[in-house]
Structure formats: C-alpha cells, structure tokens
Amino acid sequence: MPKPQEYQHVSAAPTLPKTTPTTTAFDVADLYKGPVTNVETAATIGVPLDEKLRQAYFWIINYGVISPHYDIEYNDGASQTFTFGDSKAQLRLPSGQSYSSFVLVPLLNFAVRKRCLLVGGPGRGKTASAILMGVLAGYSVKEVRRGMQHGQPQMTISDLLGNPLPADLVNAQKMQDIRISWRQWLSMRVKVIDEYNRIPTRTQSALLTVMGDNYAEILDHIYECPDAAWYLTANDDAGGGTYQVIEALRDRIDVVVKALHFNTRFISELLQRIETGVDPADVVPEQIIFTTDEIERMTKEVLTVKLPNGLRRRLEFFASQFEFCEMAGEQIEYKTKDTSRLAAVDVHSLLAQDTGKDKQRDLGAQTKNGLSVRAMMTTMVFAKALAYFRGNGEVEFEDLRQIVPFVLHEKLLPDLDAPFFDAPGNSVLRVDRISWIRKLFDLSCAEYDRQNLDNDDQVGQIEDEFDNGLEGVNEQEVRQRMIKIERLLTGWSKDRKLYGYMFDDLLKLKYLHQRYTNYLHWLTTKS
C-alpha cells in the first residue's frame, strides 16, 4: 500500500504501461505536464475510459478503501512462491499488476452496470465501497446515502418503491387518477441496498421486479428505471439475515465479492483518518467521476472486447461439466440435475448411484447444480470487463480464470459431501468457495488440454462444417456428414464413460444429425 498522500491525487496515466515502440514525435500537450497532477487539458479530456477506470481503482485502493490485498493475481514472467506452516499455505508474489477483488469487482460491476453482492462481517467497508461507486457516478455522498435502501424487518413495498398520494386515494375515480410519489432512488444510476437479507420476503419480491426487469409497479402504475449498477450488501449470505433470500432474487445477483479482513499493519491509516477527520467519499477527485454518457459509452466499449474462439471453447467445456446427472432421467435430455431438483430428489444421492466413473475427475460430481444461461452470460460480460480494465481489446485466459469464481460464487452450489472434498488437501475447499471454483476451472482446463481440444475437437469440426451453411450441399455430402456423426457416436459409446462434458457434445451431435436429417428429407422430397 502506498504511503498516504493527498486525497486529490489521482494516479498518473498510464496506470498499466504497455511496451510501445519508441517514437521521436513530440506532443505539444506535454507542455502542460508537470508537478501539478490531474490537470484537465485538451490532451487529457479525451482520456480513455479504461484508463479512467484504472485511475478510479487506484484512487480507491490508495485513499478510499483500505484493502491492501492482491488476490486477483497476474504474472508477467516467473513469480516466486513461499510455503508456510503445516497446511503448506502458499504466498505468491505476482510478477504482474495484480488487484484487490474487493475493489476491482465492484468497479467492474460499475462499468457493466450489473448487480454485485458485497458480503462480509460488519465494519469491513462494504457500504463504504458501495457509496464510493455512487460518488463515481456523479452523485454527492448525501444523495447516495439518501438513496441507499436499508434492509430491515419492517420494510414495506411502499418504503421501497413509493406511495400513492393520499389526496388522490380519496378523490380518485379510477386507478389511473392516483398519482404515485416514487422513491428517488429508483431513478439513480447506482443503486445500493444495504443488508438485503433483512428485507421481508414480500418486499424482496418487489425488489426482484426492479432488479430483474428494471421497473417498479404500484397500483397499476409503472416506473421505468434507468440502467444502473446495483450494490447489495449482506453481513452473512449463508442464511444469517433476518429473512431467507428468495432464490429468484439470489439468482439475479451477477457477481459476489467478499470483504477481506482488515490487515492490522494498516492501523496507522485508520489513525490518520481519525486525526484528519476526512471521509474519502467526500473528497473523490473530479477526474475519476464518470458522467452518464461516459458510463454508457464504457459499457458499450466493454462489450466490444473480443472473446477469442479458443477461450470461448474452454468456457464451454468448463460449463458443460456440471448439469449432467446420469441417474436423473431415462431419456438423455432429462439426465440433468435440474430434473432431480424439480422432482425434489437429492442430487447427492443420485450422483452417489453413478458408479464406475472417477469421482475425482468428474467435476460434475462436486456440484448440486449446473450453470444457468444468465451465469454464462454474466461470466463472459465480466471477463470482457476485466480485459477492458486491463486495457486489452481481447479477453485473455487469465482474465477468464480470475473472474469465474466471483461470478459463479452464488451460482454453482458445491455438494460438500462429494468425494472430491474428502481427498487430501481438498477439505479446505468446502469453506473457501473462491478457491474451489478456481480449482474447478483449472481442473477443467487441464482436462481440456489433456484431450488436446484446441487442436483436435471433432465435434467442433462437425459444427464448423454445419456453420458454413447447407446451401448447395448435395445429398451425398449430407449422408457422409451424418455417417461421420454416427461413427463418432459409435466410437464414443464403445470407448468412454459418460462425463458431463460429453453430455452437451452428444446433444449437439444429435441436434446436428437432426438438422441434416430434416435437410436430407427436404432434398429428397424436392428431387
């Protein structure tokens, strides 16, 4: 953590320097570079938004939230690792620019305007972090505080959304005559719900509508909310709130980040805050405050970041591991964990019946559910956001690997009784969900590499062939392609156990076969 400096100091660009060829051209704008930092001249007005986002990150890290952690690790070449204690705890010294998830993930959420849950014990800076996000969006601290919804057991829908005007309630002849006084926070571009697990269940449903569908409804009146970045906080997300969080609401949360502990070596900074009496949120420099247009532009720019095909394929392979449950159905399409969930049958017991497979290798055996479409979409959006934050136009492997645990934290439920967790060294993963998901991803990638799928993806080849279109493909060619699919299925049925990643491949092959069948039928009818 750098030494305390003036709150108005913003890290000088470039915050993540990249090697660029030496140039002999001089920029006349350099005249205005000097000891006074944060001078907005014509040259700096157009500072790229990813750079501004990084400057915001470093300002928060330096002055806003004391989070001297670097748990999102990047390496630029070799790095050193040290091992301590009987548990062989490892300390890695990353050789690249690394980040604190507690600051970075909410900031990425700000950039893509999704829904972020901050969990952790009291006094860890969850609310402070959420308030800073509101200030970054251009609101004053007062506005953010007033707009913040504090979860409490007596909270009603009216408390959350607004009230019909009393005079109208008496005089109105029809519903449309009743005017609604909507709560101000609904119009904000950063929405903060403090201790959301203390909100009564009925009010949670109203919140779900706002979070999920971006509108509020009272007495047939609709209020359309603007796109916003959401921040929800909870002291304990494992049922420790006053009310059980409804599953649909939990599912709407896109990313979860845990407030890490306070490092007591930084008490001097607390002392400094006490002595100076300055709340960092009050002194956020203007240079890192985003306008509405900038936020919208930033979101669009994030989405233009490319996800290379090879990386997308790895994500597909990873995501395909979890939904399959061989004993959950007879017909292959129904052999899913969702089938067992709908039938209220314990997934663990079904997985336990599934004998003959290597339970350590079968990643699907570690989870109680599969990944939803929303989870996969969110993973890709946040991977793009992380790449964008790092100034890249393309997602890199490490971006995906680092962000997956935070997105899937609430989406992928571990089966804590799975044999995997009984293996030596794995019991700690029952508790540390971030590390567990990262381990899952690493194991999936190792299997992907072992199968050499980057170079030898037979389903991918068949898929590519189909994606070229059926225009002009003759009957003979179609038959050959169908035979190819059938041969592949024959080979698999002889040689392999049925693992999760094969499940989606089988269904894909069935899909392709069916499309060819229909096409063949059309061809023969036509001729």
Next chain:
Amino acid sequence: MNTTISALHPVEAAKPISGALARLLEQNRTRYNARVGQTKKHFPRLDDAKVAAVLRELVQPLVELVDQYAADKTGSVTDVYFDLALELCGRGILGDSTRYPFIEFAWQTLLPSLTPLIVTAPRTIIGSITNAVYTLSCEPSANPMYWLTRLRQAAPLLSDVSTLLKMGQVTAWQTGMAHYRQPALTLCQSLSPALLKIAFGMSTQQLTMEQIVAIMAANPWYQPAVPDAYPQLRIVKCAGAFRGFGGVFMAPPTVYASGDTFVASDGTSTWLLHADAFGATFHRTQGMPRAESTASAFGFKVITGKVSKNQFTVDFPELETVSSIAANATTLAVTTPWSHTISLISVC
C-alpha cells in the same frame, strides 16, 4: 535558474491574511487544516511559515481578484489555489529557495490577468500555467520570461480555456521549445491573427498571417519578428555544450541526419536535436540512424571551412577541420573535433 524574482519573505514580521481568503480560511478551518495535515504526511518537511507566506503573498491577491470578479466562485477557486499552493510548497516549487522562480512570477503576473478564465476552470488553468512554466524552466533553450510576457499581453484576447492553452503551446514553441514546431504549426491555424502576432513577438506585419505561417513551415530559420531582407549563408545556431557547462555532451559530438531532425552522439549517449530559429532542444534517444543521404544531396558542399549552397559560398574558418557533417533540406549541421557545439548553417 538562479534569478530571484520572488518577493516572498516568509519569516519577516508578516501582516495577517485578510480579506476574502481570511474569511474562507475561517469558515472552512477544519477542512483546510485536514488538507494541510494530509499534505504534511506526504511532505514531512512542509514548513507552516512558508505556506503562510505563499498564502499571504501569492494566493491572497489572487483570491481577492476572484472575489471581485465572481464572488460566487471564490470558494471553489480558493480550494484550488489552496490545494496547489500546499502541493507546490511541499515539492519546494513555491516559496523561498525555489529553483523555479518563474512559477511564482507567473502566479504574481500572469494569473491575475486570467481571472475571468480561472473562475470557469480553476484547476485546469492554474495547473496548466504552473506546469507550462515548470516545463519551460527545465528546458535550457526556452525563455519562460518571454512566454509569460506574451501570454499576459494576449490575456484580454483569450476568450476561452482552449484558446489559452493553444496560445500557450504556440508561444512555447516561439520561446525556445523547438521540438514542438510541427504540432505548434498545426495549432497556428486555430488561433486568430491577433493572437499569432503576439505569439510571434511581431510589432509590425507586412504579410498576412497565413503567408507568414506558410513561410515558417517551409523555412525553420525564418523569424517573423525579424524579417531578413538580405538572405545569406550563415551559422544560424550553435547548439549543445560540454556537460560541465550545462550542455549534454561529454565529448565533442558527431552528428547524423534523421529525416528533418539531427541525431548527435558523444560516443556515450545519443540525442535527438530539434532546432529552428527559436531554439534548439536535445532529447535523449536510443540507437543511431542509418546513414541516409549526404550533405551534397541537399546542395550543401563543405571543403576545408568553405561552405556553399546554390549561389552562396561563405568561409567559416572555425569549421576548417570537421568531424561530421549532416544535412536536411534547409540546414547543414557540422561538428569539429575541437568543440562540443554543433554548428547549424542555413540560408536566411
């Protein structure tokens, strides 16, 4: 820069701060004290007396002007002045014993004339002016005094922040920052003739400003303020010096052409040389250019001190023994084994 321009006397029996600044300091005592505390954490040697002197001597008159011009902006502008005064005192850039006296001079002489613009974008203007004077102070070829004088002269004509910044950039080139030449020439197109006249230091004008800019673009040695009626082949500039005397070279350099610029090396380091009628600047670079074309390719001939181009031939006895020659379309660069300077010769 050893010139003492500052009128600051931090330790003499000082008058108390008064007026608008005193009022604001009183109203925001806690906040300002917190900022001083923060700055002291970063700059432990920050001297209260020095800060007080800077506030009293430099900031107070400026705040007073802002208060008279736009009272509703006094608070926000004072915040900027206060923050910058603290930061610059902490860095030793403001206050007595500063190595950058022109910055104080800029605060005393230029900023007051920019008050109408300062109230619109205080940090941008105060910070930019401060940084510009700092940059000019660090460049031996530049003349901050000329820059300040010309900008003060132009102040009544500066309608907005953008114009001020462009005017500052063009004037910086004109007062010695030769490496800004190309972008500054482009910026000339966006400034009014009246402002360009001030930037170029012209008192009279026979050609239109478009014509003058076009000539300057074609001939780096053309000086609009000193139009030369009698062209001659002459040494237009002696660039560089021995490092012990404030230059960059450890040994007599050799020179090479690299497009429109020159590259000079003393055997240890290599430097890009940008030179024109207004200055000559060196910037460290890496590698050497490929030997491109000879001086004769541009019409220059050098034979034992006798230099000729087109119809001009002049004897330069000091260049009788040369160690290297390089040229571009307008300029011949010559070095000798006996000198740490590079002689630049052109027709003008």
